[in-house]
Amino acid sequence: MKKLVVVTAAAGLTLTGVGVAGAAGRQPTPTPAPAGESAQAVAAGVAWTPCPANDPIEGTKLQGLECGTLKVPLDYAHPHGRQITLALTRAKATDTQHYQGIVLLNRGGPGGHGRDLPTRFAKGTYGLPTSVGATYDWIGFDPRAVGASSIDGSGKGIICDPSFQAPGKARPDYTPASKAEELAWRAKAKAYAEDCGRRYGSALKYMTSANWARDMDSIRAALGQHKTSYYGYSYGTYLGSVYASLFPTHVRRMVLDSVVRPSGVWYDDNLDQDVAFQKRFEIFLTWIAKYDSVYHLGATHDAVKANYYKARAALAKNPVNGQLGPDELDDTMQADAYRDYTWVDHAQALSDYFVKHDAQPLLDQWGGFPTDDFLTQNNYAVYDAVQCVDRQWPTDWKKWDRDNWQLYRQGNKFLTWGNAWYNAPCAYWPVPGGTPVTIKGKKGLPPILIVQATNDAATPYAGGVEVHKRFPNSRLLVENGGINHGVALTPNGDTCANNLVSAYLGWGALPPNKRGADAQCDAPPLPVPGSASAKATSAKADAAAIAK
Template identity: 40%
Template sequence: MRKVIALLSAAAAVAALGGVASAAEPDTATLEDTGQGKLVWSSCNDTATPALQCAMLDVPADYADPHGRKIKIKVNRLPATAAKDQQQGPILLNPGGPGDSGLWMPAYISGQLPKDVASTYDWIGFDPRGTNGSDPHVVCDAHYFDGERPDYQVSRGTSKEWLKKAAGYAADCAADWSWLLPHMTTVDNARDMDSIRRALGVPKINFYGGSWGTSLGSTYGQLFPRHVRRMVLDSIVGPTISWYDHNILQDKEHQRRFDAFAAWTAKADAVYHLGTDAAAVKQAYDKVEDALRTTPADAAPAPGKIGPAEFEDTFYGGGYNFLRWPRMATVLSAYLTQHDTRPLAIAYNKYAAPGADDGTFPAYNAAQCTENAWPRDWEFWKKDQAKVNATAPFYTYNNMWYNAACMFWPYQGNPAGRLKITGKGLPPVLLFQATEDAATPYEGGLAMHDALPGSKLVVQTGGSFHEILFHGNACLDDTFTAYLRDGSLPQGNGSIARTCAPEADPTATYITPPPTLTSKAATAPTPLSPTDPEAVHGVLR
């Protein structure tokens, strides 16, 4: 804690380093020479997509000092194959996070489109600065997410443990990465996108972003509107809301999605035997969590144990993707009706187990904690979050502790908030939003539509996927395709240009563990790939 307090005393000086730009900065003020390097493409040696090319791009660590210290951004490209006169330039892709890798996206998203459209673009993926294959890959505490972690629920007396853990994480980050962390904001990443544009040698780019990628895209559009040709934002972060307040909206929407899961499971009592009403299913959930407080389950092949915190992490992803519901219901059923922890271990390893280090968590904190003036007083958090928890107990304290490092984060470069989005100078932007999205609630889509004159908003009424394109919904995907093909936009009147129906609920199925899993703590499958139907993209916590 003393280390954190000392770091906080330097926050004002660090804020002056320029990590967050002024909302008034026009793209005409941006010099052509920003210190970026050149893209030298070579094969990615991807056997599934042999045409995929990779490169590393030098960019300034601090754009206020373009010829100072450099970092590298990992970029890949699936080149256009159409005739030159039919090509439409590069489309940069970002799945969210903050910090998620976009390298899987060129092959996957181009593969979802008709060939006559996909072949006209250069599909560009990249790893945001400080993450994944970019250099350096920032690691603050490689074991931060190792189980078993303290219970999330404040009623269990773990608040002091979590405060110490969050403060320590902020201190560890600052101790090793003070030269880079203030420059890992959304604005810095948007400037990296423009460095990629410059290195590609093109006057304009196209862009598709989901989740935090919508904040990244709208920020790029605000800084460099004349360099945008087409832009698609899917599952939208509101342009003005603080990250702290955004989390509260998430808590309320995740409660609604958990209620929907409980109701769906109750209808399938013949399959899961957890009760015929939603209240009974919620009681089953609470019963399993209480049991794990007493006897944590083996997490193998992940290290450690599955206690209440790991259990909650396994379940909250159902708010992002309801194709997880059959597996989630199976976890409860197997535990309570057969005393079988194998489905829990499998689900945990697929959905929630930590990787080799703290992954994109440094990037998440570097963006969100830095871009707003977060509350610093634990007493405020405790009282305010208790009010939220009273009506949204499923996710509130899980989400609170995930974001608690922002109480101690030493870099707050823009107390006024994130870059103001006005849409001035942008071409029409195509927006997609589901009404039941838990991670980026519906209000964000409406607010972005209001902020971007000329934008067109497509709403999936009753939809709940987080990032709603590419799930086989023709109404949504065909609208996206038409826009990429020739710029066509839906022409509906009013604030919503087009309304699409939701996908059907999944079929209730008991997912029996593979026969090779003979013990109750047997080796579970590997985590999901980004293209698996149960996968979640752009996990904005």
């Protein structure tokens, strides 16, 4: 689940590793997978070599990791047919005495790259104790068509018409002022979908979450493991749910953090986002008003909101450098509805533009169009490729028009039409959608840990509740008042959630099974402008900490 378009941001606060005591090695060493148990029979495993010092896609982020590749079927119904390549990385366990097997990692999207992820888990960058991290092989992978995983032999993932996201000039206002403007946006979305069809043809129909889960099981089998553990954020929670439903006996431990509602996949879930993002945007505006002595944007929520839309109108009339218009402002500020560690910088940039008439800080926070940014363009192409085929989207634009105008007129103005155009290619996708996997707990599935913030906007709270019900032996950890997307082992710094997740990964500890939430943490306090913690977080902000 994602809508953030062109925002670039910064690397998250490095958290001190929490002390988690206990016997991380109480679980038995995983045994090799029996022949024929995997989605794809193991042929030759993965040959690991040191990752390059300067990877063509990830740059220096893979230093210290091992790299490898794995061939898997494009179509699992024909396992010996056309093969595609998955690119993998590994941070190998250093505590072999207490070895606990592999953990597959997914940051979300769909379309988020993953080969850089093992380092932060192995080294405890965001709060996992190194005593726990050392007992696992952490496996990063670029899912099919993502990053360095290729479906066409190119050695890279897919990209479609870059001008849809990066036209090189300020885009027309997301909110159409006329039928003609709405038709123009629809034409752009249709052209994008058609370009994807021309480039990748019938291969697009195999870009399903079910096939991504089968790819995960192929990785597990190729690494000689009977079971795998898994950590997924955002869309990665849906991918984990699909995997657990298809391969319940292959799951050892699983953490689903910031959870997609399966029954809403994907059209309804995106409508739900519009309401949740509006709520989060209002929280951000109230926070700005609290610090009017710093930002001078208004001492009340309503005053700040009015000034935001005045700034938006000014940008519509006169885009900065001809590029940063109202859509680009919304895209920048949308990051603030994902996480609070961008608030200080973004509020200051908005203040500089509106109060001081200095647009440079706002330009810096926006970051420009991703014309030549492979990962951003690739992320969006894969986002569409997966969501558009997991389930059939409405093809009658009258439904899109009716649903989005209804939400907009109910007061959900911040995200609604931007989200509609972000997803609009699915109305014209060149291959039909299918039937999603039924998400359901099955015999042999161990208890999984679900982590959910009550005010998450990208994956609203109802998603965590629903998945908890679908997996009856799961445990639900709720962050009360939490507003960040991605609760544990992220830059957000929730020590309570970090401790509970670390205990689960360390030795399988779970909270007692209760009615409703099984464990609760209070959300960390909101940032304070000028404080040491706010400055440290701002200096290290990282939009790639998790996929948005």
